[in-house]
Amino acid sequence: MTATPSTGPTHFIHEIIEQDLRTNGNGANGQVVTRFPPEPNAFLHIGHAKAICLDFGTALKYGGRCHLRMDDTNPVKEKQEYIDAIKVDVRWLGFGWGEHEYHASDYFGQLYDWAVLLIRAGKAFVCDLPPEEVSRTRGTLTSPGTPSPYRERSVEENLELFEGMRAGRFPNGARTLRAKIDMAHPNLNMRDPVMYRILHAEHPRTGNAWCIYPMYDWAHGQSDWIEGITHSLCDQAYEEHRPLYDWFLDQLIALGAKSPNAGYRPKQREFARLNLPFTVLSKRRFLDWVEGGFVKGLDDPRMPTLSGLRRRGFTSEAIRDFCQRIGVAKRENVIEYALLEHCVREDLNKRAPRAMAVLRPLKVVIENYPEGQIEELEAVNNPEDPAAGTRKVPFGREIYIEQEDFAEVPPPKYYRLSPGKEVRLRWGYLITCTGVVKDPATGAITELRCTYDPATRGGNPPDGRKVKATIHWVSAAKAVDAEVRLYDHLFSKEDPDDAPEGSDWRVNINPKSLEVLSGVKVEPSLADTASGAKQWTDGIGRYQFERQGYFCVDADSKPGRLVFNRTVGLRDTWAKEAAKTGGKG
RNA sequence: UGGCCCGUAGUUCAAUUGGCAGAACGCCUGACUCUGGAUCAGGAGGUUCCAGGUUCGAGACCUGGCGGGCCAGCCA
Numbered sequence: 152m153t154a155t156p157s158t159g160p161t162h163f164i165h166e167i168i169e170q171d172l173r174t175n176g177n178g179a180n181g182q183v184v185t186r187f188p189p190e191p192n193a194f195l196h197i198g199h200a201k202a203i204c205l206d207f208g209t210a211l212k213y214g215g216r217c218h219l220r221m222d223d224t225n226p227v228k229e230k231q232e233y234i235d236a237i238k239v240d241v242r243w244l245g246f247g248w249g250e251h252e253y254h255a256s257d258y259f260g261q262l263y264d265w266a267v268l269l270i271r272a273g274k275a276f277v278c279d280l281p282p283e284e285v286s287r288t289r290g291t292l293t294s295p296g297t298p299s300p301y302r303e304r305s306v307e308e309n310l311e312l313f314e315g316m317r318a319g320r321f322p323n324g325a326r327t328l329r330a331k332i333d334m335a336h337p338n339l340n341m342r343d344p345v346m347y348r349i350l351h352a353e354h355p356r357t358g359n360a361w362c363i364y365p366m367y368d369w370a371h372g373q374s375d376w377i378e379g380i381t382h383s384l385c386d387q388a389y390e391e392h393r394p395l396y397d398w399f400l401d402q403l404i405a406l407g408a409k410s411p412n413a414g415y416r417p418k419q420r421e422f423a424r425l426n427l428p429f430t431v432l433s434k435r436r437f438l439d440w441v442e443g444g445f446v447k448g449l450d451d452p453r454m455p456t457l458s459g460l461r462r463r464g465f466t467s468e469a470i471r472d473f474c475q476r477i478g479v480a481k482r483e484n485v486i487e488y489a490l491l492e493h494c495v496r497e498d499l500n501k502r503a504p505r506a507m508a509v510l511r512p513l514k515v516v517i518e519n520y521p522e523g524q525i526e527e528l529e530a531v532n533n534p535e536d537p538a539a540g541t542r543k544v545p546f547g548r549e550i551y552i553e554q555e556d557f558a559e560v561p562p563p564k565y566y567r568l569s570p571g572k573e574v575r576l577r578w579g580y581l582i583t584c585t586g587v588v589k590d591p592a593t594g595a596i597t598e599l600r601c602t603y604d605p606a607t608r609g610g611n612p613p614d615g616r617k618v619k620a621t622i623h624w625v626s627a628a629k630a631v632d633a634e635v636r637l638y639d640h641l642f643s644k645e646d647p648d649d650a651p652e653g654s655d656w657r658v659n660i661n662p663k664s665l666e667v668l669s670g671v672k673v674e675p676s677l678a679d680t681a682s683g684a685k686q687w688t689d690g691i692g693r694y695q696f697e698r699q700g701y702f703c704v705d706a707d708s709k710p711g712r713l714v715f716n717r718t719v720g721l722r723d724t725w726a727k728e729a730a731k732t733g734g735k736g
Numbered sequence: 737u738g739g740c741c742c743g744u745a746g747u748u749c750a751a752u753u754g755g756c757a758g759a760a761c762g763c764c765u766g767a768c769u770c771u772g773g774a775u776c777a778g779g780a781g782g783u784u785c786c787a788g789g790u791u792c793g794a795g796a797c798c799u800g801g802c803g804g805g806c807c808a809g810c811c812a
Binding site for chain 2: 161162188189190192222224225227228281282285286289290291292293294295296323324326327329336337338339340342345347348349350364366367368370371386387388389390391392393394421423434435476477478479480481482483484485486487489490493494496500501505531534535564566567575576577578579609610611618619620621622623695697698699700721722723724725726727728
């Protein structure tokens with residue numbers, strides 16, 4: 152773990168914990184034990200990163216521990232593939248759980264025994280109502296429910312039927328075990344909630360050992376209690392489940408049930424989930440996007456999944472920093488995308504080696520440069536990090552520059568290349584544009600003619616004359632071809648669900664969320680992707696393409712076929728200026 | 737005529753628990769610069785949702801409104 156412990160509460164959750172610590176509020180004698188409890192039914196997203204940083208970070212801060220617990224109580228949705236992916240993502244984020252890897256399914260036996268205990272105490276009953284009837288008799292938000300006709304079954308009958316459920320004597324949906332609480336309770340969760348349902352399904356871990364599975368409410372608090380969790384931190388959506396969480400524990404304790412960690416009393420605390428504009432942080436939605444063909448998979452770089460962000464080039468350091476900056480509170484929040492971008496830029500600016508890549512090439516012939524001559528010019532790898540050293544970049548008579556870096560008729564305040572104007576080639580020479588070659592048929596600019604000043608090698612004119620612009624370039628003879636993928640928001644609306652009547656989120660899909668550039672010219676040093684990956688702990692090569700942005704090597708890259716993803720562009724004040732004046736660079 | 741939670745710069749959070757409303761990101765201006773990047777300096781931006789009340793003093797406490805979110809899966 153790389154997070155550093157700090158002192159003092161940073162938000163209300165930590166205030167509560169420090170209060171508990173002072174008063175031994177949960178009987179934990181100074182221990183802080185948290186847990187991160189994902190359901191393995193999909194990939195983790197950046198909202199989970201907030202929870203992970205809170206859960207693991209809190210344990211770290213107070214010298215406790217954090218458990219990783221798979222909340223695997225619904226085998227029809229869960230898969231081993233997701234269990235594996237979740238572990239990869241949590242580790243990648245920078246957190247470890249040591250030997251504390253658990254599964255709710257580890258406790259199926261204990262949960263069953265405790266359910267029997269509740270039945271014997273008259274606190275739970277087997278209900279024969281079909282799902283629709285359970286739903287109908289629950290009542291509504293404003294009216295009470297009606298008790299199940301099976302509510303007053305004898306303990307013996309309940310015991311026998313519950314055992315029958317476990318033994319597989321009934322089909323799916325035929326019966327449930329329900330807690331006996333209060334059908335008139337204003338909190339719907341307390342209206343005799345279902346504890347067990349019959350599911351003849353193979354579980355990734357317990358196989359076919361069970362055909363009844365505990366519901367979330369019956370599994371979660373008890374798992375916390377078993378593991379000695381002191382602070383069970385979760386999404387505000389569970390706030391209304393807290394009375395039930397407490398009710399179950401109260402019953403068990405009153406009935407003399409013993410946790411292996413007797414004396415502890417876990418407490419649930421809720422915080423507001425993270426929201427981002429132009430996307431939706433919902434595991435179920437992700438599958439819609441994949442199935443609809445709007446993205447290529449759960450790790451598509453446009454996805455807000457951790458695997459998508461990773462493939463996009465985000466570093467775990469940047470994501471952790473982001474989670475730190477957004478804070479923890481209870482109010483509904485939508486974090487501006489600019490903050491996430493700021494966090495990656497700040498990290499990558501310090502660490503990413505610079506390279507030159509021309510995304511939309513325009514050929515330049517330097518007329519006074521000897522034909523066939525190649526020079527190796529020295530370039531600084533990272534101005535922010537002298538230890539990164541330098542490298543050689545080949546230069547020749549023909550080079551590529553960015554189409555955007557030339558304007559035949561320069562707009563106001565444009566100070567790159569235009570006819571008669573001089574610019575500096577980064578780490579190279581000063582060149583002056585002397586001519587423009589056009590396609591006679593279309594009028595499109597196909598080539599520039601320039602001259603260079605041999606005295607300016609390295610970029611420093613001996614006469615001290617100033618050139619305002621420095622542009623990047625790549626030697627035409629030595630350039631390597633690459634594909635570059637530029638990404639934008641998957642949705643064009645801040646709230647993707649804000650769609651006219653009769654339509655849905657599909658109308659808000661951004662048709663330009665992916666732009667593939669082929670024929671990109673990159674400097675030859677980028678061909679060696681293996682050595683470029685070495686400095687990154689996750690083995691993903693990341694660079695700053697000078698004046699363009701941060702890019703990483705995509706998983707589709709193979710020897711001889713380079714593919715880069717743009718993580719994020721550089722801050723671009725010229726783009727703003729151009730937008731203001733209506734000009735286009 | 738339900739329950740629970742939440743209202744502080746554009747955004748997200750602070751405010752030593754009742755004592756002069758701040759920070760970060762964003763935005764604007766300038767300096768510097770071989771990345772129109774980075775860095776540095778400065779600036780704008782607030783009826784603390786509203787109305788009462790308690791108090792010498794309220795963003796905080798009380799009452800009443802208003803606004804927003806969540807809840808009626810045998811999902812989590």
